[in-house]
Amino acid sequence: MAEYQTPTSEPEFHANFAQIKPRMNTSEALFESSRCLFCFDAPCINACPSGIDIPQFIRQINTGNTTGAARTIYEANYFGNACGKVCPTEVLCEGACVYNLQEVKPIEIGRLQSFATREAIEQDKQLFGPGPANGRKVAVIGAGPAGISAACELRSLGYEVDVFEAKDQPSGLTVYGVAPYKITNEEVLAEMAYLEGQFGYRVHYNQPISSRRELEALEASYDVIFLGIGLGPTNALQLPGEERSNCVGAVEFIEQLRQRHHHTAVGRRVIVLGGGNTAMDAASEAARMGAEDVVLAYRRGKEEMGAYDFEYDLAKGVGVKGLFNVAPVEIVGNGKVEGVKFVRTATLNGQVRTVPGSEFVAPCDMVIKATGQAKQTQLLALIPGLRLDDKGRIVADERTGQTTNPRYFTSGDARNGGAEVVNASSEAKAAARGIHEYLTKTKD
Template sequence: MPSDIRGDRLSPAEVESNFADLHPLLSKHEAYVEADRCYFCHDAPCVTACPTGIDIPLFIRQILTDNPSGSAKTILGANILGGMCARVCPTETLCEQVCVRETAEQKPVRIGELQRYATDHLMAAGVHPFERAAPTGKKVAVVGAGPAGVSCAHRLSMHGHDVTIYEAKSKGGGLNEYGIAAYKAVDEFARRELDFVLSIGGIELKTGMALGRDVSLDALVGDYDAVFLGLGLGATNGLGIAGEQLEGVVDAVDFIEDLRQAPALEKVAVGRRVVVIGGGMTAIDAAVQSKLLGAEEVTLVYRRGADRMNASAYEQSLAKEKGVVLRHWARPEKIEAGSDGKAAAISFMKTREEGGKLVDTGEQYELQADMVLKAIGQAFTPAPLKGANTEIALEGGRIKAGADRRTSHPKIWAGGDAVAGGEDLTVAAVEDGKQAALSIHAALTGA
């Protein structure tokens, strides 16, 4: 079977419809009705479930009293990227899962959509809700303009410190800009939110500046009073099977990044028969977007059962609704080439669990695939950290940091996915950046 990877499978109008906002903004009336469902619990479990500790009952009450700007300030005071988190947070497994309404009615308050209602209102007003403190004369370098780095930079600026962010890519935003499904962040929201956050002042963003290539850790430690590393995960895991090098086999992270940066979505090339390997959010996002671009068949294959997938039940259900076929209990064995030398099929070995371990059943099957998207996780690359005089302790291949996100080096803090034990969540990265900033501020001022 010859490869058939191309763009223009659908008309621009069809693609625009397919990639419309997943959860359109609530109207004022809809927001009031939904806010009125909140019990305003005194010891609200939703607050405890939120990694950034947003006072959810308070911000919902503020919506109900026609104070969306005040509501947004409550949200952003805990989570400065509350707008994006309202769009991408797995609320179904965090705040909404523990909502008392969920127990009473099997239908929680739509906390995420109410959060978006408030934060979008404030962003539309164009007024930054916080002001910088008096300048402290201290300078902090932040490496990485993703959620952790931006959160850290903003909180440091609020305390009066001057911040310079060094970002390897040509745009800031990190995964919010490059790695989120396009239908979750329409209308260049990641860029607009970043501009909004940086408008507090005191933060310089330098793009195209990679640690280890354009600037060294030694230099940053020498030139700045403190350094925060929000490096993210730069390497992708391989399948380790024959045929992985064939044309048509692509890292799902790269596929999503190309899609997010494409000037016209309908031009993004996609296969006719796409197979996605993995069970996390990247796998789901890659699979759904392949279908939305016009792929005829999209199959997501995961080596264990549905209950072991990192992607939430909601996201799995969304994938099925969009036409993605989910297959479980199988691992890839070999990617076969077609007559044109490109990927044409992929064979799988069925698996089962025995004594907590994954074993083969001996039964195989094959799927036709002119495009194979690999989404089996990413890895941290420690090479940029290596300097002549600067050393940082690692743990499990990632940066070792305490609860305050301070590393083994007294002038260096770290957060986000690159930190050992870190959660693969935007909201968790935001909290890391916030906690690191508070710790840096205390270290620099003795507060």
């Protein structure tokens, strides 16, 4: 029997997808911030990819200076509110909290971070603004965490910035690809509107850049182009039967769920292929949508999964089952999905080997492929002199984000191959500084 009933309305959907990091009220924030030891060496700061001064903003919350706390957070990370909710704090800042050494619950840093930034957003606190105009222009392709963070930093340095986004909403995977129980669309879009109002960059929606002619137009009009394009669709498995109805990619499934909520159709018996964090999200979401049976199938053992332990625990907590050491061979069915044919595997010297004669079929009526995302190599091939590595990632200077075509800079998933929102935001801020360094030199 399903753990959740299939939602048929917005209230039912939101009940099934209740926030796992709910917003704190003022009393909760004051109590939680009072627990901080304000460590001299602050391991939580070192564990944060964006280097937020965590003890500082917690002290500010505790003394009633919530606006100051928001400023401290946003000075380090322009996606401060979103990251407070979607970051894997369990293995980053909270995972480094010294309370863990005493077997005491770590400080809820993520929720405190969201508390402070949410207040600033709702009260429209003017914390930042564009720097004095310097007469230079930068085009940003992609309105995800990398593109928006770069735009904010560039505006603070006085650049005129236009962001070109293929879809009709900003923030990339934060609004299209993060599980709804981590953050709501309303929260994401509120932060995006807040940042746009603070810094004054322009976002052009429904304007994909996909041809050499369009790139040439940008090259002629802007001093530099920043690539915040992220990754593409779910990788194909090249399996027989993959084209069958109800065999979908995890990224596409999550996007549909984020946009259509309870109108998203989910099978009664779902198999999710993969062992990463996206697989955990897709499995948990299918269960919360009322699927009676959800199975995570992974070709290696449970201990070899790429997903964080807490993500797997979250999936198990809503009734998801694990099927390990199996590799899909075929998606079976007559027009639509009726099952997955697997072969059992064994890991020998780090290599996955199939076990001869061990094939079996697991029945299902929906398959979700959480097998990684394709790189956007078709677009990148249109940029002269742009080099990619053997995995299709953009080759760029580690410090500045400058690519092998000096007028193009990048950060985020297109460069790192797929990481957290906080990584994209942090890298983009550094890349914006790299752009400033480059254009300052060329101006001289």
